[in-house]
Amino acid sequence: MENRRFYSSIIMICLLLFSFCGCKKKEIIRSGTVSYNVVNVMVGGNAVVLNQSPLDSVVNRSSKILTGTGGDHLYVSAFSYKNTALNYFGVDVNGADGDLFTLMLSGFWPNSVDAFFYKEVNIPPYSNSTLSVRFINLLKGGPAISVNLTGTAPSSEVAALPYQGIGVFKSHLSTSIAAPFIFEIRDASNGTLLSSYNLVPVSGISAYTLVWNGLLGGTEKQAPGILQINHTNLNMQM
Incomplete structure (x- = not known):
């Protein structure tokens, strides 16, 4: 009888310890x-x-x-x-x-x-000395894309971004911010120009995401194009 009471006490203590540890889970x-x-x-x-x-x-x-x-x-x-x-x-x-x-x-x-x-x-916080841009490829049915600024070598911004690919932010010095930022979107496999986009900087914004979207060969509301996302200082990120 004493042994039974002893083992019952041990089991009860273990259950209490497990319960206490579970309550201590950090949430x-x-x-x-x-x-x-x-x-x-x-x-x-x-x-x-x-x-x-x-x-x-x-x-x-x-x-x-x-x-x-x-x-x-x-x-x-x-x-x-x-x-x-x-x-x-x-x-x-x-x-x-x-x-x-x-x-x-x-x-x-x-x-x-x-x-x-x-x-x-990885969204850069606001800077008055640089402008940062990244690309995302969400063009359904389209090829991997390369991107360059007009007048620069092909793939200077993005080499080969597949569907649902997210590029990294690339920064440009503020001495270039006042100039037109015209990006050329190309088929990464053969260099064919698919579209171009003129990024006009917004006051107080230094980081942008440009989303290539639509439908390859689509027209009107489904035509390929760029959706510009301006990243504000929300939580020092967006």
Whole structure:
């Protein structure tokens, strides 16, 4: 009998210790603000709603920063405006106060949407001496692209960026900021010029993402083009 009581006491102590250790698990407190840059370039798509910001939407071929409460194991989903049954994406996120995530939605709406979600960590903070630009290739059905500034060697900005590829930020000295920034987008395999884009710097903005999107051979609203994203000083990142 004494042995049984002894072993029962040991088991009870172990259970209490396990319970205590479980309660000590470090979690992100559900407070603060997490930001989500939603890039909506679905071919033929409509507006997108994020469950973290259900009263706001992102129209097609645009981007917008939406916000939500930070915390541990937050479910983030994107779905069609006024049609929650048409869900494009969902993921469990651990978001601390000040974090910034980007959600890119491309492909064909509504049944062949491509989603790519990641945490932003390398957006340069504001600088009055440099202008930083990166490219993202979201042109559905298009080739890998190279990019150069007009008058510079091909591939001087980007060598070969595939579909859903995200380039690195390349900085230019402020002595060049006043001049036109005309980028040439080319087929990386043969150098054929696909399009050009004139980046006009915005006062107070020094970092930009240029999203190559649309449909190869598309016309009007589906024609290939550049979506310009201006990175503000939100949380020193976007």
